Structures are given as C-alpha cells and as structure tokens.
Amino acid sequence: MKAPAELTAKFRASGLKVTPQRQLLFRLMHENKGHPTAESLFSVASDHMPGISLRTVYQTLTDLSSMGELRLIDVGSGATRFDPNIDDHHHLVCQSCGGVRDVYVSGSGQLDVNELDGFSVDTTTILFHGLCTPCRVTQEVSSTVAEPLVRISKSNTSSKNTTNPKERMS
Amino acid sequence: MKAPAELTAKFRASGLKVTPQRQLLFRLMHENKGHPTAESLFSVASDHMPGISLRTVYQTLTDLSSMGELRLIDVGSGATRFDPNIDDHHHLVCQSCGGVRDVYVSGSGQLDVNELDGFSVDTTTILFHGLCTPCRVTQEVSSTVAEPLVRISKSNTSSKNTTNPKERMS
DNA sequence: CTGCGAATTAGCAACCTGTGAAAACTGTCT
DNA sequence: AGACAGTTTTCACAGGTTGCTAATTCGCAG
Numbered sequence: 022m023k024a025p026a027e028l029t030a031k032f033r034a035s036g037l038k039v040t041p042q043r044q045l046l047f048r049l050m051h052e053n054k055g056h057p058t059a060e061s062l063f064s065v066a067s068d069h070m071p072g073i074s075l076r077t078v079y080q081t082l083t084d085l086s087s088m089g090e091l092r093l094i095d096v097g098s099g100a101t102r103f104d105p106n107i108d109d110h111h112h113l114v115c116q117s118c119g120g121v122r123d124v125y126v127s128g129s130g131q132l133d134v135n136e137l138d139g140f141s142v143d144t145t146t147i148l149f150h151g152l153c154t155p156c157r158v159t160q161e162v163s164s165t166v167a168e169p170l171v172r173i174s175k176s177n178t179s180s181k182n183t184t185n186p187k188e189r190m191s
Numbered sequence: 192m193k194a195p196a197e198l199t200a201k202f203r204a205s206g207l208k209v210t211p212q213r214q215l216l217f218r219l220m221h222e223n224k225g226h227p228t229a230e231s232l233f234s235v236a237s238d239h240m241p242g243i244s245l246r247t248v249y250q251t252l253t254d255l256s257s258m259g260e261l262r263l264i265d266v267g268s269g270a271t272r273f274d275p276n277i278d279d280h281h282h283l284v285c286q287s288c289g290g291v292r293d294v295y296v297s298g299s300g301q302l303d304v305n306e307l308d309g310f311s312v313d314t315t316t317i318l319f320h321g322l323c324t325p326c327r328v329t330q331e332v333s334s335t336v337a338e339p340l341v342r343i344s345k346s347n348t349s350s351k352n353t354t355n356p357k358e359r360m361s
Numbered sequence: 362c363t364g365c366g367a368a369t370t371a372g373c374a375a376c377c378t379g380t381g382a383a384a385a386c387t388g389t390c391t
Numbered sequence: 392a393g394a395c396a397g398t399t400t401t402c403a404c405a406g407g408t409t410g411c412t413a414a415t416t417c418g419c420a421g
Contacts, residue, residue: 033418036368037368037369038367038368038369038416038417038418039417039418040368040369040370040416040417041416042369042370043369058407059407059408060406060407072370072371073370073371074370074371074372075371075372075408076370076371076372076373076408076409077369077370077371079407079408079409080369080370095265095267097265099378099379099406099407100406100407100408101407101408113307113310113312115310116313122310124304124305124306124307125304125305125306126302126303126304126305127302127303127305128298128302128303129302132296132297132298132299132317133296133297133298134294134295134296134319135294135295135296135297136294136295137283137294138324139323139324139327140283140285140292140319140321140322140323140324141321141322141327142283142319142320142321143286143320143321143322144319144320144321145317145318145319145320146317146318146319146320147302147315147316147317147318148315148316148317148318149304149310149312149314149315149316150312150313150314150315150316151310151311151312151313151314152310152311152313153309153310154308154309154310157309157311203389206396206397207397207398208387208388208389208396208397208398209388209389210387210388210397210398210399212398212399213398228378229378229379230377230378242399242400243399243400244399244400244401245379246379246380246399246400246401247398247399247400249378249379249380250398250399269377269378269407269408270377270378270379271378271379
C-alpha cells in the first residue's frame with residue numbers, strides 16, 4: 022500500500038477529491054498489516070472521526086481497489102476483506118478462527134490446467150484452508166477433554182469476538 | 192454425484208428420512224452438470240414441485256455437503272454454489288458472465304508455499320478468473336464499436352438474465 | 362479570497378443470501 | 392395402524408453491500 026501522500030496525489034490526478042475521510046482511510050490502510058473488513062475499518066475510523074459513515078468506507082475502499090492500490094479478497098467468510106498488500110500473493114485461511122494471512126507461492130503461474138479450452142485466465146486466486154498454530158494447539162488440548170470444536174458459520178467469524186485467537190492472524 | 196438411489200440408501204442408513212422433496216433434489220443435482228445456486232435450484236425444483244420451500248433446498252443441500260456428496264463453492268459472486276462434482280478439481284470463473292466451469296489441475300498439491308510457519312493446510316482452493324470463450328469473442332466484437340463492457344456486480348450475475356452467454360458455462 | 366459547480370458525504374432504505382425458531386406434518390419402524 | 396423422530400413451511404431476522412438523495416465540502420477560476 023502506498024503512502025497517504027502518494028495516494029492523495031494520485032486521487033487528485035484522477036480528478037477525485039481528497040477529503041479528510043479519505044485521508045484518514047489512506048492512513049489507516051497504510052498502517053494496516055492485516056485484512057480488515059469494511060466493518061472493522063469503519064470501527065477504527067469511527068474512533069478517529071466520529072460520524073464517518075460506513076458507506077464512505079466502502080466507497081473509498083472500492084475506489085482504491087479500482088485504482089489498483091488495494092486488493093479485494095473473499096475468503097468465503099461472508100464479508101469482503103481489503104488487502105493493502107498488492108504483491109502477487111495468496112492466503113492462508115484458518116478454518117477455526119477465520120484469520121487470514123498472506124503467503125507467497127512459487128510456481129502458481131505455471132499450474133498445469135487441463136482443458137482450458139479457450140478460456141483466457143487473467144488472475145489466479147489460491148486459498149489454503151487449514152488451522153493456524155494457535156488454533157491447532159487449542160484443538161489438540163481441548164480434544165483431550167472432549168470439548169466440541171467450534172462450529173464456524175458465515176457470521177460468527179466477524180470481528181466482535183475478541184476472546185478467540187483470530188486476532189493474532191487477521 | 193451419486194445416483195438418487197444410492198443417496199436414498201445413504202440417507203436412510205444415517206437415520207435421515209427420504210421425502211419427496213429430497214428425492215427431487217437428489218435427482219436434479221444428479222442430472223446437473225453445472226454449479227447451481229440455491230436460488231436457481233429452487234426455481235427448477237419449483238417447476239416440478241410447486242410449494243417446495245427455499246429453506247428445504249438449503250437444508251438438503253447442506254445435508255448432502257456434510258455427507259460429502261456435494262461440494263460447496265464460493266467464487267465470490269455473492270451466492271454459494273453447489274457442485275455435484277466431488278473430485279479433486281478447481282474452477283474457472285468468467286469475470287464477464289459469472290459462469291463457472293470445472294478444471295483439473297496437476298501439481299496443485301505440491302505448490303511451494305513460503306513461510307507456512309506452523310499453519311497446517313487441509314484443503315486448497317484455486318480459482319482462475321478470466322474470460323470464457325463466448326465472452327471473449329463478444330468483447331472483442333463490441334470493443335470495435337466502442338460498446339462499454341458490462342459491469343459485473345455481486346447481484347447481477349444471478350440466473351435471471353437469460354440473454355447473456357453465461358448459461359453455456361455455469 | 363470568494364464563489365461556483367462538481368464531487369462527496371451521511372443517513373437511511375432496500376436488496377440478497379442465508380439462518381433460527383416454531384408449528385404442522387409425514388416417513389419409518391414396529 | 393400408531394407413535395416418534397425427523398422434516399417442511401412459514402415467518403422473521405441478521406449480516407453485508409449497494410442505491411438514493413439532500414446537504415455539505417472541495418478545488419479551481421476569477
């Protein structure tokens with residue numbers, strides 16, 4: 022993710038206005054190392070600028086993504102995540118806590134695909150689903166006391182639950 | 192996807208009842224070569240059995256998937272798709288029409304991932320985004336007359352529009 | 362530095378996908 | 392046939408995202 026100043030310049034050059042809301046979001050995304058959802062960014066942004074609307078967060082984020090300064094990722098957890106890392110990379114997704122982490126994969130460009138049959142591939146997305154270390158440890162321990170695994174539904178992977186180990190990864 | 196008779200037996204063996212609604216869905220999925228959404232299956236099912244509820248479609252489909260007879264796939268188009276093909280395969284996703292097609296990829300098991308760092312991978316999902324042949328042709332033609340490309344939003348890729356080339360692929 | 366027009370924002374309603382709950386219903390086994 | 396457990400329906404509702412519109416703010420020209 023580029024520095025806020027560069028994004029400001031780029032927005033102006035594109036004829037887009039640079040508002041305080043956008044500057045805040047530029048900064049928050051620039052500092053962000055994770056894969057926030059619109060909602061979680063909104064929540065952080067609200068602390069700095071009460072009254073900012075979720076709508077504005079979506080708008081700015083989609084603008085950034087269509088300018089190629091941001092990647093939209095969908096790991097199937099229900100909400101779109103915004104990735105400030107625009108390198109060619111892929112993601113690890115923890116099936117237990119929902120956390121997402123970047124990984125670099127070599128050789129993904131030369132995957133041998135059968136029967137492409139005229140389809141022209143533009144981008145390739147790879148998702149590795151599994152367990153992050155904290156969750157694997159937790160499950161190994163809890164299985165000794167026959168504790169049921171947490172069931173993941175599309176909505177309980179949101180950022181409201183601060184007691185699970187997700188925060189370490191996302 | 193197994194034949195309806197086998198699914199019937201398996202459901203009974205698991206203590207699940209075999210209702211007319213389920214038999215219909217078994218049959219429809221068995222005959223299906225595509226990747227229907229719940230809504231589109233519901234629409235087909237409704238033709239055969241008016242009054243069937245969308246809730247039942249979801250229920251049966253999730254049952255099938257937790258029995259491993261069906262795969263749930265999420266190509267980021269908003270709605271979950273149900274894939275009767277449970278082989279180890281991946282998907283081509285047309286960015287223009289939203290169509291989805293199966294592909295077999297060799298070597299996906301040995302992708303070289305850096306910094307796995309304790310994360311244990313369970314399943315790998317690969318999505319190839321690009322243009323299917325019909326859409327590529329359409330775009331080449333339309334670009335000669337400066338026709339704007341169709342903008343894809345999460346909701347206009349549903350099965351309601353029968354005039355676009357998607358039907359050939361999904 | 363002032364003003365104007367265009368872009369942007371806030372706030373709310375609507376939409377889509379999917380799930381929860383409760384009541385009525387129906388396969389299945391005996 | 393009868394009882395029981397699993398099912399279907401219906402309705403409500405939640406989460407995520409987008410559409411709309413009035414009011415506001417920005418950026419440039421004068």
